[in-house]
Amino acid sequence: MSRYVYDFVEGNKDLKDLLGGKGANLAEMTRMGLPVPPGFTVTTDACREYLHTGSMPEALPAEVEHHLRLVEGKIGKSFGDPGDPLLLSVRSGAKFSMPGMMETILDIGLNDATVAGLARRTSDERFAWDSYRRLIQMFGRTVFDVPGGDFETELAHARDAAGVHSDAELSAPQLRELVTAYKKVFHGHTGRDFPQSVHEQLFLAITAVFRSWNAERARVYRRKERIPQELGTAVNVMAMVFGNRGPDSGTGVAFTRDPATGRRGVYGDYLSNAQGEDVVAGIRNTVGLAELGTIDPASYRQLLSIMERLEQRYRDLCDIEFTIENGKLWMLQTRVGKRTPAAAFVIAAQLVDEGTITLDEALQRVSGEQLAQLMFPSFDEEAAGTPLTTGVPASPGAAVGAIVFDSAQAAAAIGPVILVRRETNPDDLPGMIAAQGILTSRGGKTSHAAVVARGMGKTCVCGADELRIGDGVVSINGRTLSAGDTISIDGSTGRVYAGAVPVRASKVVRYFEREVTAHGDPLLSAVERLMIHADHTATLGVHANADTGPDAARARRFGATGVGLCRTEHMFLGDRRVLVERLILAEDDAGRAQALAALLPLQRADFEELFAAMDGLPVTIRLIDPPLHEFLPPLEELTARVARAEALGRDAGRDGVLLAAVRRMHEANPMLGLRGVRLGLVIPGLFAMQVRAIAEAAAARVATGGDPRPEVMVPLVGAVQELETVRAEAEAVLAGVPGAPPIRIGTMIEVPRAALIAGQIAGAAEFFSFGTNDLTQMTWGFSRDDVEGAFFGRYLELGVFGVSPFETIDSEGVGELVRIAVTRGRAARPGLTVGVCGEHGGDPASVRFFHDAGLDYVSCSPFRVPIARLEAGRAAG
Ligand code: PEP
Ligand code: MG
Secondary structure: OOOOEEEHHHOOOOOHHHHHHHHHHHHHHHHOOOOOOOEEEEOHHHHHHHHHHOOOOOOHHHHHHHHHHHHHHHHOOEEOOOOOEEOEEEEEEEOOOOOOOOOEEEEEOOOOOHHHHHHHHHOOHHHHHHHHHHHHHHHHHHHHOOOHHHHHHHHHHHHHHHOOOOHHHOOHHHHHHHHHHHHHHHHHHHOOOOOOOHHHHHHHHHHHHHHHOOOHHHHHHHHHHOOOOOOOEEEEEEEOOOOOOOOOOEEEEEEEEOOOOOOEEEEEEEEEOOOHHHHHOOOOOOEEHHHHHHHOHHHHHHHHHHHHHHHHHHOOOEEEEEEEEOOEEEEEEEEEOOOOHHHHHHHHHHHHHOOOOOHHHHHHOOOHHHHHHHOOOEEOHHHHOOOOEEOEEEEOOEEEEEEEOOHHHHHHOOOOEEEEEOOOOHHHHHHHHHOOEEEEOOOOOOOHHHHHHHHHOOEEEEOOOOEEEOOOEEEEOOEEEEOOOEEEEEOOOOEEEEOOOOEEOOHHHHHHOOOOOOOOOHHHHHHHHHHHHHHHHOOOEEEEEOOOHHHHHHHHHOOOOOEEEEEHHHHHOHHHHHHHHHHHHOOOHHHHHHHHHHHHHHHHHHHHHHHHHOOOOEEEEEOOOOOHHHHOOOHHHHHHHHHHHHHOOOOOOHHHHHHHHHHHHOOOOHHHOOOOHHHHHHOOOHHHHHHHHHHHHHHHHHHOOOOOEEEEEEOOOOOHHHHHHHHHHHHHHHHOOOOOOOOEEEEEEOOHHHHHOHHHHHOOOOEEEEOHHHHHHHHHOOOOOOHHHHHHHHHHHHOOOOOOOOOOOOOOOHHHHHHHHHHHHHHHOOOOEEEEOOHHHHOHHHHHHHHHOOOOEEEEOHHHHHHHHHHHHHHHO
């Protein structure tokens, strides 16, 4: 029989699938004997069943009641007891923490009867009525979607009527009246009274958490973070403790190391006489955690020792939420803490030094995504000038964009934007996702904006309290900026600048470029160490897509061990266009031969440069791929030029000839037309010229003591006969070039048919390289040049896929073709070298797929080489 409820004493940190992250960690802390208020967790199974059937599992109410009795026993109070009521908090807690789903309800168990009991027991009538009004407000908002603003309006009325400025100054009778007003608001929106049955309150709250799993903002977040939509959330029910019981009470958050830099020490914020939500919302100003040492030394010491134990238990940075009620410390939450990418690397290396984890484990603590973020540029400090203001550096990076004030403006904007808000809440999530950076005027490093931005790797400056945000404008120290004005924000220093500040390459990039060494720099040393270990562990090689000597040289500095794709068509641009035109327009073999002969030395020089940069490493050169008319002027432009000439009574000359050629070559679907191997078969001598250039360049390098390792790659093959024909022609050319090293001939696998008949194709190919751009295009039937704007947004919304298949390999469909081709290719030719050179080669999630599929290497743009190296190491670990 399935169980739907676990007491905190029954779970542990490894049960995240069932109990969610929060529940599993509360259980772990309870097992460790830490001061956790008693409580229980309703499992994700129960949530999934609710979402599936639309009603609670039948056995759930009895199980909840049973566990409630256990909590009552531990606390010595009863739920709903008008004399001394037990109060509960209800919180969501999914496997992955999700800022999109922040449904928390405190003080469940208060009603017209128990509020009096609470007042008597605590001798604090004001506190009791304040808790009751908070319950109606939170319950109304989260369970019945009563607009929060309606409660705020009543609260403002109450303050005005009492002639006070803050809620804290409202007296017990005034709060009691506020409760009456809140009940009216509640009734007005729901058509029913605020539930007086405490059990009904509890069950309504639990189902509200279940439902919130499907809240729009939670779905958006999951899609972005690639969290499966069907996981469901657990619900944590816990005895209430109060941080708002006076000056010897309070609430705080703590980190066992600095989540921004990774530095050792104790970091966090504390807020006296307040409830936890007040800190996270960044509504009131907190003090640094160290000050708790003065405010309440005993609790501080206890907290520090708990933090040390948690670090040892989790073997990682932990973040913690705690509350002190009348001098007694309570742990409300812990988890392995979020951190900036820089902190992730630094902490991983520190933990190795401290003997807590191995290098293999350290590799799993960082990711290619994080490394990618560290390779972002930063501002050129000298060119930046004087900042407008400085806020709290909450999430590093340099972001430049137009000001937007909400998600709608962010969605409507065309270029990069910076979301500017007083503070953020989960409703701002779409805007935060769309923005390059986030700037707020309130809240510290643990505010919603800061936490979410760090999680997303977005630049964030928060708590810039000199900002005055008005209706569609923001003024900063006398300067007023409007929506659409450009600003620059530096998430590493907290500085905010007007206009676009020039950006500079990242320190990590400069390290990879060998402009600086890692010596003495904690971040660079950590990166260096982990990269060395990744290379040592990886079985998947990393090559680069590079077309020029300088690109190849850079890729090599970044750690590429070969060129996996040189797109030779890129060598036909610029001044050389005329030569290509001559080739296209040639009317006979002699004319064509002449045009090709003119191209030959240029190609040869290109290849020599490439071989020099990659001396001793493989360089895979792909024969020309795109349709030749791409090298001619566009049809419309030519038509207009010819028409103009004719209108003036002039001879259109060469334009007329070009126009005829363009018309002759026009295709309705050029992507599916005369390109790749088809071009080689139709234009005699074209591929032969390229192969000759490769062989001659290699021979020239050999003659000067070089070690060139060229390979010839044929694009867009779908039938083995295509490859055999090109191969025969290429071999004939190679045989005629003395002094060239052995040159392998292989093919791209980018047409689905090629993947399916990979066994046959391997008969004529010494290597395969998956062109996953075309393979994705042809497998899905999506035009790679058009889709993103046209309908991908809608597809992402509908969850057809969580991320564009052009970005991360579609492992089910396109990936299946890859697996088939690897298996069939290697069955026909054991030891066949197989790589990938589509964009996916540099995508962290895809790198793991290619490792699992047994590829020999991935090839990606030079800049992504370190990312792929790190991921290749992680995949093998
Ligand atoms: C591919 O299709 O994945 C590929 C690498 O070739 P191109 O992008 O040049 O079509
Ligand atoms: Mg291609």
